[in-house]
Amino acid sequence: MLVRPKPGILDPQGQAVESSLRHLGFDVGEARVGRLVDVDVPTDDRAEALAQLERMCEQLLTNPLIESYEIELERP
Amino acid sequence: MSEPRPVIPVVVWPGSNDDRDAQRALEHLGATAPRVWHTEEMLPRETAAVVLPGGFSYGDYLRCGAIARFSPIVRAVEAFAADGGLVLGICNGFQILTEAGLLPGALRPNASLSFVCRDVTLRVERTDTPFTTRCRTGQELTIPVKHGDGCWFADDALVAALESSGQLVLRYTAGDNPNGAVADVAGVSNADGNVFGLMPHPEHAVDPLLGSVDGASILGSLVDAARLSLAASV
Numbered sequence: 001m002l003v004r005p006k007p008g009i010l011d012p013q014g015q016a017v018e019s020s021l022r023h024l025g026f027d028v029g030e031a032r033v034g035r036l037v038d039v040d041v042p043t044d045d046r047a048e049a050l051a052q053l054e055r056m057c058e059q060l061l062t063n064p065l066i067e068s069y070e071i072e073l074e075r076p
Numbered sequence: 077m078s079e080p081r082p083v084i085p086v087v088v089w090p091g092s093n094d095d096r097d098a099q100r101a102l103e104h105l106g107a108t109a110p111r112v113w114h115t116e117e118m119l120p121r122e123t124a125a126v127v128l129p130g131g132f133s134y135g136d137y138l139r140c141g142a143i144a145r146f147s148p149i150v151r152a153v154e155a156f157a158a159d160g161g162l163v164l165g166i167c168n169g170f171q172i173l174t175e176a177g178l179l180p181g182a183l184r185p186n187a188s189l190s191f192v193c194r195d196v197t198l199r200v201e202r203t204d205t206p207f208t209t210r211c212r213t214g215q216e217l218t219i220p221v222k223h224g225d226g227c228w229f230a231d232d233a234l235v236a237a238l239e240s241s242g243q244l245v246l247r248y249t250a251g252d253n254p255n256g257a258v259a260d261v262a263g264v265s266n267a268d269g270n271v272f273g274l275m276p277h278p279e280h281a282v283d284p285l286l287g288s289v290d291g292a293s294i295l296g297s298l299v300d301a302a303r304l305s306l307a308a309s310v
Contacts, residue, residue: 008231009229010187012186012189013185016189063139063142063182065181065230066184
């Protein structure tokens with residue numbers, strides 16, 4: 001699950017990364033810092049796994065006021 | 077006869093660190109303030125108000141307050157608040173109340189990315205809340221902040237709505253915003269006015285030895301209101 005600060009939300013961590021990258025000589029635009037959460041879901045049912053992961057994002061892993069999320073499924 | 081001492085429990089999480097200061101300040105101001113462990117499912121029966129103290133509940137992993145809001149005691153606090161009970165969240169307690177949806181907005185890392193620990197000057201926008209009756213409108217209070225995640229955020233539409241409903245109760249004075257909070261918001265209440273959260277620490281400013289007694293205006297107001305609710309329920 002990829003959790004990102006929503007567009008327009010001040011992201012001081014992203015700004016610090018952006019400025020460090022520029023100091024190193026990289027030509028970069030805006031940098032934003034989010035969070036990656038890997039969770040093992042013990043099911044072979046993709047729809048079921050997706051539904052569970054969505055509930056995790058809604059209930060705990062994101063604050064919908066300030067963050068958005070994206071889910072990627074992978075077989076182990 | 078001495079005035080009755082209302083019971084104002086202070087909730088304790090693993091990682092809370094201002095619970096004893098809050099307890100001491102409330103007792104100094106005339107309340108009885110038992111500390112209540114977060115796994116409790118009920119508040120003490122005679123509870124007249126509740127305080128959620130500062131600290132780093134559950135290490136503040138994920139987002140500040142995001143995990144603490146699922147503690148059993150928070151369900152009891154939600155029920156208490158829904159019945160009109162007085163709830164005050166200080167710093168981490170404020171973060172927990174926003175995560176629980178009891179207060180509007182969210183608290184983000186400070187714009188400076190630095191932990192900030194210093195006195196700030198606050199302007200009291202309203203004195204008709206249970207948390208500010210001992211203040212004067214427009215009064216400036218000096219109370220310390222100490223936090224890494226105190227940047228209160230709400231989008232423009234929400235800020236405008238809260239402004240017009242008078243929920244932006246406390247603001248950092250011009251130029252003294254320590255964290256980049258939108259609209260200089262330091263403390264915000266819910267629509268009904270019985271739940272209030274603020275980033276500064278009134279419990280650290282109740283004795284001249286600490287440099288300021290302005291925190292007593294906030295906590296003392298709460299003790300007064302709790303005492304009134306006690307009288308009303310008898």
